[in-house]
Amino acid sequence: MHAFRSNPRWNGLRALVTGGAGFIGSHLADELLARGYHVIVLDDLSTGRLDNVAHVLQHPGFRLIRDSVSNSVTIDQLVTSCDVVFHLAAAVGVDLVIRDPVRVFETNIVGSHVLLAATARHHKKTLIASTSEVYGKSEKIPYHEEDDRVLGPTSNTRWSYAISKAVDEFLALAYHQQVGLPVVIFRLFNTIGPRQTGRYGMVVPRFVQQALRGEPLTVYGDGWQSRCFCDVDDVVRAIVGLAECDDAVGNVFNVGSTAEVTILELARKVLSLVDDRPSSLIDRIKLVPYDQAYAPGFEDTRRRVPDISRIKATIGWQPRICLDDTLHRVFAYYRQDRESRPAIVDPPTSR
Numbered sequence: 001m002h003a004f005r006s007n008p009r010w011n012g013l014r015a016l017v018t019g020g021a022g023f024i025g026s027h028l029a030d031e032l033l034a035r036g037y038h039v040i041v042l043d044d045l046s047t048g049r050l051d052n053v054a055h056v057l058q059h060p061g062f063r064l065i066r067d068s069v070s071n072s073v074t075i076d077q078l079v080t081s082c083d084v085v086f087h088l089a090a091a092v093g094v095d096l097v098i099r100d101p102v103r104v105f106e107t108n109i110v111g112s113h114v115l116l117a118a119t120a121r122h123h124k125k126t127l128i129a130s131t132s133e134v135y136g137k138s139e140k141i142p143y144h145e146e147d148d149r150v151l152g153p154t155s156n157t158r159w160s161y162a163i164s165k166a167v168d169e170f171l172a173l174a175y176h177q178q179v180g181l182p183v184v185i186f187r188l189f190n191t192i193g194p195r196q197t198g199r200y201g202m203v204v205p206r207f208v209q210q211a212l213r214g215e216p217l218t219v220y221g222d223g224w225q226s227r228c229f230c231d232v233d234d235v236v237r238a239i240v241g242l243a244e245c246d247d248a249v250g251n252v253f254n255v256g257s258t259a260e261v262t263i264l265e266l267a268r269k270v271l272s273l274v275d276d277r278p279s280s281l282i283d284r285i286k287l288v289p290y291d292q293a294y295a296p297g298f299e300d301t302r303r304r305v306p307d308i309s310r311i312k313a314t315i316g317w318q319p320r321i322c323l324d325d326t327l328h329r330v331f332a333y334y335r336q337d338r339e340s341r342p343a344i345v346d347p348p349t350s351r
């Protein structure tokens with residue numbers, strides 16, 4: 001039995017969360033505060049939102065610093081004053097990767113280098129967020145941490161994200177090997193929950209908002225591609241569990257659900273939650289070819305399923321929250337005060 005909740009060794013420690021005003025970072029900050037950590041969030045609020053941390057701004061254990069992770073002076077100061085660093089600041093989302101590849105490299109590689117150089121200088125435990133994208137289009141399912149990665153050519157922008165995060169992983173492991181920096185890398189698979197925006201392409205918030213507006217759900221390709229969606233509460237429980245486990249140091253871990261669903265099934269589930277009109281699904285689902293949805297030559301990952309045996313063996317983690325429950329939570333989030341939520345569904349012509 002692995003007891004995460006009350007590890008007195010970690011209570012009262014100071015955690016730096018880069019990207020802590022983003023979707024996953026803000027949930028992580030909540031969880032750390034609940035466990036008695038002091039939390040400093042560093043976020044440039046480019047994709048992160050003040051709204052995500054508004055409820056903790058007055059918390060005595062919380063501080064928000066608005067700056068870039070590439071600012072080495074700020075980073076050095078913050079790292080000095082913290083005991084553990086969670087590095088989640090990154091350019092995220094397939095849409096953003098295709099529209100602004102320069103930013104992907106600058107944020108993901110320069111920012112991570114600045115951060116790791118500082119944590120190595122001050123010898124601070126560093127948790128690095130990576131992504132299931134690093135597996136690329138490998139057809140060996142499920143993906144195990146030691147599997148080969150299969151990526152497309154450099155002429156296809158889509159793969160730049162996977163490359164940039166793989167560089168972060170190499171760099172973190174290099175610091176671990178060369179100077180003994182205690183690093184842990186976690187590869188996040190499709191994570192969903194309240195506060196996630198569809199602005200950068202993520203399918204669940206897009207479908208939920210489309211359904212709430214009575215618009216057809218835009219299913220890309222033939223809809224038979226599949227993903228495993230994991231609730232953000234499960235994900236932050238995994239991240240903190242890894243941070244508090246000495247045996248995790250120097251390792252890479254998959255963090256995700258193993259319950260596979262096709263995007264067409266997901267669309268049907270979302271529609272069934274919004275209303276039960278017996279109208280034909282054909283009217284309520286719009287198939288959009290990939291080259292219209294993204295860019296000509298776009299390659300989607302057909303299936304993506306994690307092997308989570310390593311994290312299970314190390315900290316006893318596995319997901320607890322099923323897809324239906326998370327979808328209910330996402331609906332509740334977008335139903336509550338819909339006017340104040342960002343408009344996340346782009347008109348089809350601007351995609």
Ligand code: UDP
Pocket residue numbers: 094190201202203204206207218219220221225227263300301
């Ligand atoms: N997708 C879709 N409609 C949308 C947005 C995404 O059908 O409006 C598809 C996308 O092509 C992919 C899957 O949903 O096959 C998951 O997309 P997401 O961007 O959420 O995550 P990914 O797994 O691509 O990183």
